[in-house]
Amino acid sequence: xxxxxxxxxxxxxxxxxxxxAVEVSLIKQPGHFPKxxxxxxxxxxxxxxxxxxKALFYDPILSFDNSxxxxxxxxxxxxxxxxxxxxxxxxxxxxxxxxxIGLVNLIWSPTFFWDGGVNHLELTGFAPINNVKExxxxxxxxxxxxxxxxxxxxxxxxxxxxDTITAQRxxxxxxxxxxxxxxxxxxxxxxxxxxxxxxxxxxxxYKLFQRDCVSCHTEPLTSNYNFENNGLDEEFExxxxxxITLNASDRGKFKVPTxxxxxxxxxxxxxxxxxxxxxxxxxxxxxxxxxxxxxxxLPEGFHYTPSEKKALIKFLETLVDPFxxxxxxxx
Numbered sequence: 158x159x160x161x162x163x164x165x166x167x168x169x170x171x172x173x174x175x176x177x178a179v180e181v182s183l184i185k186q187p188g189h190f191p192k193x194x195x196x197x198x199x200x201x202x203x204x205x206x207x208x209x210x211k212a213l214f215y216d217p218i219l220s221f222d223n224s225x226x227x228x229x230x231x232x233x234x235x236x237x238x239x240x241x242x243x244x245x246x247x248x249x250x251x252x253x254x255x256x257x258i259g260l261v262n263l264i265w266s267p268t269f270f271w272d273g274g275v276n277h278l279e280l281t282g283f284a285p286i287n288n289v290k291e292x293x294x295x296x297x298x299x300x301x302x303x304x305x306x307x308x309x310x311x312x313x314x315x316x317x318x319x320d321t322i323t324a325q326r327x328x329x330x331x332x333x334x335x336x337x338x339x340x341x342x343x344x345x346x347x348x349x350x351x352x353x354x355x356x357x358x359x360x361x362x363y364k365l366f367q368r369d370c371v372s373c374h375t376e377p378l379t380s381n382y383n384f385e386n387n388g389l390d391e392e393f394e395x396x397x398x399x400x401i402t403l404n405a406s407d408r409g410k411f412k413v414p415t416x417x418x419x420x421x422x423x424x425x426x427x428x429x430x431x432x433x434x435x436x437x438x439x440x441x442x443x444x445x446x447x448x449x450x451x452x453x454x455l456p457e458g459f460h461y462t463p464s465e466k467k468a469l470i471k472f473l474e475t476l477v478d479p480f481x482x483x484x485x486x487x488x
Contacts, residue, residue, distance in 0.1 A: 183207065184264065187341035189350050189377055195264040195278045195336065200329045202336075205315035210334025212312060213327065215488070218302055219282075220292040221248045227285070227331070230257045233487050236418030237261060237338060243429025247291040254290060255395070256429040259422045261340045261415060261481070266382050271411045271427040273384060274401045282331035296324035303327070340417045340481035348475070349377050355475070362472025365465055369441075372454045379416040379476065385452040386410045388445030389426060397427070408450050417476050434473060438466045 183202055186193060200206075213219060217226045230245040230253070231237040239245045239257035247253055255271050269275040275284055285291040286299070303309045303322050310320040317326055347353035355363055366374070375381040384398040386409040398407035411427045425431040431440065442461040445451075461469070481487075 184336055185339065187339065187346070189346065190262075190265065190341060191378070193264040194267050197336075199279060202333055203316065205312070206317075206330050206333040207337055208334075209312045209316045210330035210332065211487075212309075213331055214334050218306075219286055219294060219299060221294045224248060225292060227282070230285075230291075231260050233484075234421070234482050235259070236340070236421045236482060238422040240421065240423065243424050245291070247288070248293040251290040251293075253288075255427045256424065258412075258414060259418065260335060260338050261417050262378055263338060264336050265378055266380075268382065268412065272398050272401050273412055278336065279328050279332040281335065282328050296327070299327060300324055338481075338487060340478040342480040343417065343478040344475040345472075346377065346478070355472070358468050358471045359475055360472075361465075362468035362470070365461075365469055366472055369459050373413045373452070374416050380413045382413065384410040384412055385454065386448065386450045387441075388447070388451055388455055389430070389440070391446045391448050393448075395427065406450060409448060410450060416473060418478055418482065419473050420477055421482065434470050435466065438469055442466065 183204060184193075214227045217223045217229070219226060225246075225248060230239045232240060234240075237260035243256055244252040244254070245257045258271060263269070263278055263281075266278075267276065269278070269281045270284065275281055283296070286294050286296065300322050303313075310322070313322050313326065314320040316330060344353060348355055354360075373381055373383070373385055373387075384407065386397075390409060393409040396408050398410040398412075399405065401407075420434065423432055423434075425434070425437050431437045438461065441455075441459055443458045445455055445458050447457070
């Protein structure tokens with residue numbers, strides 16, 4: 158609740174200086190993607206701001222004891238998720254409450270985190286920084302530390318034409334960097350644009366995906382960014398979206414994640430309960446649990462055959478973007 162109230166305050170600061178949206182040539186927006194949700198209306202994006210945000214993203218100075226950075230839980234090689242960990246390790250060896258969701262195509266998302274508790278890209282950095290189970294830091298302390306660093310003062314000078322460092326500028330810079338994390342060059346994208354074709358098994362999986370999955374995992378971003386109860390439980394230890402809305406109809410609902418680079422981002426679901434895609438598909442095939450808020454897009458189960466399960470995985474493999482996970486501009 159503390160970080161939620163603080164975010165409301167920061168939102169007021171940002172909205173007070175809001176201006177008309179600007180065209181951003183530094184962000185390479187794929188021609189086959191829809192118009193982004195985020196529009197950089199609050200500040201003028203420049204390469205220096207992106208470079209500053211990248212430096213901050215990889216610097217443990219943002220954590221209480223300078224032990225972890227944003228990149229500690231968001232690895233580029235794993236689609237900016239935390240591979241192999243159901244819950245990420247924070248300051249004081251504490252565990253996060255939910256699985257570390259991959260950071261990709263963020264400027265198309267209207268909300269962030271599994272419960273949608275943040276609704277603006279420029280505020281996404283604040284939540285993990287302030288969370289006592291993650292980075293456990295105070296923005297005022299970060300500003301003081303950064304100002305004592307000559308290199309950072311020079312970076313802020315290049316980005317904002319003055320070396321004044323504020324919490325708002327820290328968050329703006331992080332948003333500028335994260336906005337560049339666009340994945341759009343997978344084999345799937347080539348097929349979507351008519352530049353390649355699926356093989357027989359991939360095409361079989363794609364047809365199953367179109368039949369059963371696209372209502373939530375909408376193409377080409379592979380998410381509709383809504384919140385759904387996908388039948389993981391009958392009772393909910395984690396209330397999900399309902400923790401934000403306080404609405405009983407949102408119990409057990411979580412944000413629909415993108416499937417881009419999905420083979421690299423295991424374990425899966427908000428609590429990392431599934432270690433493999435085989436387990437995920439088994440769940441949707443025959444493991445869906447009924448509850449009052451279960452998504453109306455889901456039947457009791459899709460009852461896939463072994464060959465259908467294999468084909469689905471072959472299709473999901475085409476969503477891996479090697480250019481994204483190896484792009485030197487991101488690290």
